[in-house]
Amino acid sequence: MRTSLTLLLGGLALLAALPALLSAGLLNAAVQMLIAALFASAYSLLAGRAGMLSFGHAAYFGVGAFATVHGMNAINGTGLLPTPLMPLVGAAAGLVLGIVAGWFATQRSGTAFAMITLAIAELLHALAPQLKGLFGGESGISSMRMPAWGLNFGSTTQVYYLTLAWVLLSLALLHFHTRTPAGRLTLGLRENSHRLRFLGYDVHRLGVSAFAISGLFSGVAGALQVVANESANYVVFDAGVSAGVVLNSYIGGVSVFLGPALGAALMSFFGYAVSDATQAWLLYQGVLFVLVMMFMPQGLVGLGGAAARGVSKLGAARAVPLLLLWLVAVLLLAAGTVFLVELLQRLCSQDYRALARAAATWPPVTMFGRSWTATGLATWAWPVVLLASGGALLAFARRALK
Amino acid sequence: MNAPILELRGLRKSFGETEIIRGVDLALDAGERRALIGPNGAGKSTLFHLISGNLAPTEGSIAFDGRDITGWAPQRINRLGLARSFQITNIFPKLTVFENIRLAVLRQQPQPTAFWRRVDRLPGLREATDQLLERVRLHPRAATLAGELSYSEQRSLEIAMTLASDPRLILLDEPMAGMSAEETDYTLALIREVTAGRALLIVEHDMDVVFSLADRISVLVYGQVIATGTPDEIRRHQGVREAYLGEEVAA
Amino acid sequence: MDALLFGLLNGLIYGLLIFMVSAGLTLIFGMMGVLNFAHASFYMLGAYFAYTLQGLLGFGPAVVAATLLAGGVGAVVERFFLRRVHHHGHAHELLLTFGLSFIVAEAIKLLFGNFPVDYHVPAQLDGPAFTIGSQQYPLYRLLMGGVALVMFAALYLLLTRTRVGIIVRSAIYKPRMVEALGHNVQLVFMGVFGVGAALAGLAGAIAGAFYTTSPNMALEIGVMVFVVVVVGGLGSLGGAMLASLLIGLMTSLAVGIDRSLADLFALVGAGAWAEGVGGLLTLKLSSLSATLPFALMLLVLLVRPQGLLGDKT
Numbered sequence: 001m002r003t004s005l006t007l008l009l010g011g012l013a014l015l016a017a018l019p020a021l022l023s024a025g026l027l028n029a030a031v032q033m034l035i036a037a038l039f040a041s042a043y044s045l046l047a048g049r050a051g052m053l054s055f056g057h058a059a060y061f062g063v064g065a066f067a068t069v070h071g072m073n074a075i076n077g078t079g080l081l082p083t084p085l086m087p088l089v090g091a092a093a094g095l096v097l098g099i100v101a102g103w104f105a106t107q108r109s110g111t112a113f114a115m116i117t118l119a120i121a122e123l124l125h126a127l128a129p130q131l132k133g134l135f136g137g138e139s140g141i142s143s144m145r146m147p148a149w150g151l152n153f154g155s156t157t158q159v160y161y162l163t164l165a166w167v168l169l170s171l172a173l174l175h176f177h178t179r180t181p182a183g184r185l186t187l188g189l190r191e192n193s194h195r196l197r198f199l200g201y202d203v204h205r206l207g208v209s210a211f212a213i214s215g216l217f218s219g220v221a222g223a224l225q226v227v228a229n230e231s232a233n234y235v236v237f238d239a240g241v242s243a244g245v246v247l248n249s250y251i252g253g254v255s256v257f258l259g260p261a262l263g264a265a266l267m268s269f270f271g272y273a274v275s276d277a278t279q280a281w282l283l284y285q286g287v288l289f290v291l292v293m294m295f296m297p298q299g300l301v302g303l304g305g306a307a308a309r310g311v312s313k314l315g316a317a318r319a320v321p322l323l324l325l326w327l328v329a330v331l332l333l334a335a336g337t338v339f340l341v342e343l344l345q346r347l348c349s350q351d352y353r354a355l356a357r358a359a360a361t362w363p364p365v366t367m368f369g370r371s372w373t374a375t376g377l378a379t380w381a382w383p384v385v386l387l388a389s390g391g392a393l394l395a396f397a398r399r400a401l402k
Numbered sequence: 403m404n405a406p407i408l409e410l411r412g413l414r415k416s417f418g419e420t421e422i423i424r425g426v427d428l429a430l431d432a433g434e435r436r437a438l439i440g441p442n443g444a445g446k447s448t449l450f451h452l453i454s455g456n457l458a459p460t461e462g463s464i465a466f467d468g469r470d471i472t473g474w475a476p477q478r479i480n481r482l483g484l485a486r487s488f489q490i491t492n493i494f495p496k497l498t499v500f501e502n503i504r505l506a507v508l509r510q511q512p513q514p515t516a517f518w519r520r521v522d523r524l525p526g527l528r529e530a531t532d533q534l535l536e537r538v539r540l541h542p543r544a545a546t547l548a549g550e551l552s553y554s555e556q557r558s559l560e561i562a563m564t565l566a567s568d569p570r571l572i573l574l575d576e577p578m579a580g581m582s583a584e585e586t587d588y589t590l591a592l593i594r595e596v597t598a599g600r601a602l603l604i605v606e607h608d609m610d611v612v613f614s615l616a617d618r619i620s621v622l623v624y625g626q627v628i629a630t631g632t633p634d635e636i637r638r639h640q641g642v643r644e645a646y647l648g649e650e651v652a653a
Numbered sequence: 654m655d656a657l658l659f660g661l662l663n664g665l666i667y668g669l670l671i672f673m674v675s676a677g678l679t680l681i682f683g684m685m686g687v688l689n690f691a692h693a694s695f696y697m698l699g700a701y702f703a704y705t706l707q708g709l710l711g712f713g714p715a716v717v718a719a720t721l722l723a724g725g726v727g728a729v730v731e732r733f734f735l736r737r738v739h740h741h742g743h744a745h746e747l748l749l750t751f752g753l754s755f756i757v758a759e760a761i762k763l764l765f766g767n768f769p770v771d772y773h774v775p776a777q778l779d780g781p782a783f784t785i786g787s788q789q790y791p792l793y794r795l796l797m798g799g800v801a802l803v804m805f806a807a808l809y810l811l812l813t814r815t816r817v818g819i820i821v822r823s824a825i826y827k828p829r830m831v832e833a834l835g836h837n838v839q840l841v842f843m844g845v846f847g848v849g850a851a852l853a854g855l856a857g858a859i860a861g862a863f864y865t866t867s868p869n870m871a872l873e874i875g876v877m878v879f880v881v882v883v884v885g886g887l888g889s890l891g892g893a894m895l896a897s898l899l900i901g902l903m904t905s906l907a908v909g910i911d912r913s914l915a916d917l918f919a920l921v922g923a924g925a926w927a928e929g930v931g932g933l934l935t936l937k938l939s940s941l942s943a944t945l946p947f948a949l950m951l952l953v954l955l956v957r958p959q960g961l962l963g964d965k966t
Contacts (some may be wrong), residue, residue: 051744053744053747053748055751104951104954104955107954107955107958108883108954108958110743110744110747111682111687111688111743111747111887112883112887114688114747115688115879115880115882115883116883116950116954118876118879119876119879119880119883119946119947119950120947122872122876122947123944123947123948126943126944126947127941127944130936130940130941131936176520177517179520179521179522180516180517180518180519180520180521181508181511181513181514181515181516181517181519181521181524182515182516182517183517183521184501184504184505184508184521185505185508185514185515187494187497187501188494188497188505191494191495191496191497192492192493192494192495194492195488195492195493195494195563196477196505197455197475197476197477197480198454198456198476198477198480198485198486198488198492199477199480199505199506199509199563199566199567200477200480200481200509200567201477201509201514201515202477203477205515206515209515209517213517239872243751243755246748246751247752247755250748279763280759280763282755282759282762283756283759283760283763286752286755286756286759287756289752289755290734290749290752290753290756293738293745293748293749293752294734294737294738294749297738297741297745341763344763344764345763345764348763348764348765349766350766
């Protein structure tokens, strides 16, 4: 309990100090990380705690975004709702859509529920380009942050602190929810909604309530993105956005409150860091997700617990070297996979194939800053060796840790 | 003579072509303890599903305390004062025992679905939960995950959750299944104690329990009640002996 | 009148195509109790396999090969991925299939590019079948419908008339009993999964040549198939057929209707007002045709939540 409190305070201190430590570009990325973390936490209220898998959560993020951008254009600067309070508009929009969509979707459970949420998001995605007044067509709708409360919100630092304040407030409220009767009943929904009926609860209403709150905070996340970017575009309803929050949440691990937030922050950071270096970033994310689902169902936060268990079972002297070995094995496997994927991507790309058709032999491939012969043994030996050695080490480490 | 608290009239239930409940008439008085016995497959659990709202009857009516509850949703029936336990344990496996009972007791609070106050601040909730825990002797296991309890402990939890809503009619579906002799004795005394003043409809196969607990017994065979009477009457009933009790009762 | 006939034919054939994909999904759902999110990915894989092999083998053999390959991928997915997480529960399986569908889409984007590829109908099949009024009806569309009907008939006969079919139907209904009778239920599951995937692959290989083949295919038809399964009733093959045809016809006919709600208002004299309001009221039905299936789904959920031919739980 003391350690988690110290960790929490340390994390908060770090977050507060970030503007002093990071460049403007990185700070911007940090803002997006915070927004992704909030979105994932809002999502996992429904998916992780209530056990209702939504595959169309972009809808609530998106309406929050558009409501806010319209709000900013309509009443910002008139003093009715100052910039720092703009996310309230997003919250309201997310809440309303959450209630409406939730009312339909929670009529069914499990698989059918998931399909309905997907269809609702796709409906919005299909409708949005048609309603140019609301959604602005290809170029979207833009706005401007107006000064309020003595600040002009021109700098990234101010935007960062505004985002941080809202995200922390929302996370605190979400955490409080877990301690309320509604929050406990949400767990009951996941564990045995059938029994709840026979205990006298209106299960449909409970489901709608969980959906609505999840929608509310998703709307806040969308609003924050608009406040940061000063624009909204209908690509925010894209299935990729819904997919992203699912992947982030489960990679992080939904059994712990901050798991999804950490997963989202991690994925967001990596996406920012490597998106210039590779086109396959989303593929790697998908592979990580599938690996987590198959081998680490608790998510990455579960790794910490598993490591602790290993240490307690075998003693630190034996366990730590094995854990390091496991880590090395994972890195080797990752390296091998990345090598293979990057190689294949380059070989299959349009430019390369055009070059290959024109030349007599297959031209060399540029990768990781070096040139590799396409058909050379050395080139293909790398992924084979990396994957084989990584696989062998992993098998050994896993067996030894059992 | 007061009106019966539960009245089934001409109740029928078919699943496709198969008729499971084939015309059941049953009247239960307030405060009466009725045991429902019958061979496996007679339809006892189905009857419970019909009464508690888990299934809708194909024909016939169910009245609780004078109100027609035929086809009502389970939560509506429960709110009227009818609670049931399940033959296959129906608990919240990944929540603690304490949490399981608390969720059941929570329903009695004025605002059970509140999201603005902490659940551990609700007055009386913890006490009521602890009380129930004590009664079913699960207090030492309060912090254990319900899914990790032994089978008979889970049955006790099942009973506790059923009692939480302070019901006027309790339906217990084989509550003692899987319990040792000592546990059965304890649970029997518990049931007797908590159902004082309440109506009880219990399905049980343990004949000692049935004959010592019940005021009256109804015998269900092939979806029909072939006899209702006091334990002595049932013991002597020819049709019942043929259909069900066989030679064991003679002992 | 011609337009109506065209619309009807197109709708029927599109509906049959959707059914080809949802039939396998319905069978698999009935068997596993979990919706295979990646099912539509087999559709997409079929199209891309056929596209890749068309140059080597020619159109016909490429389609056959694509079907078999898609089926093979399906069997592998069931054997090495789904079977492993089966004990974690339905939600877990659903998430895993979701992840797999994501990977397939990204891999295709990576290897073939994030744009449609030039997979087209071969010249011999790219002609008219007959003429309706002044317009010619494409032969290939009829071919697609024909393949779907043949597949449906074959599936029906297989399931109801053959020994394998009886085993499969029993395994779907009571897997443990079938296992106790000595049949290898694991193999049956893998087989049904593979066949379902192969059917989806066949649909993709054929349809991809006519419609667009792009990394987005899976999502487009996937959502449609999910709507079909909700509307028709989970696990009901007849319901899937009914819902597929309904949705196919609805979408197809709506595309030809250039009217909007404002025109409806005009009937009662409020046309000008409706035009002035704009937004949803002036949207033409033809533009909304893609959203109609969702509206149908929401309607069915309101009125008959178990689906048209599904069982009330």
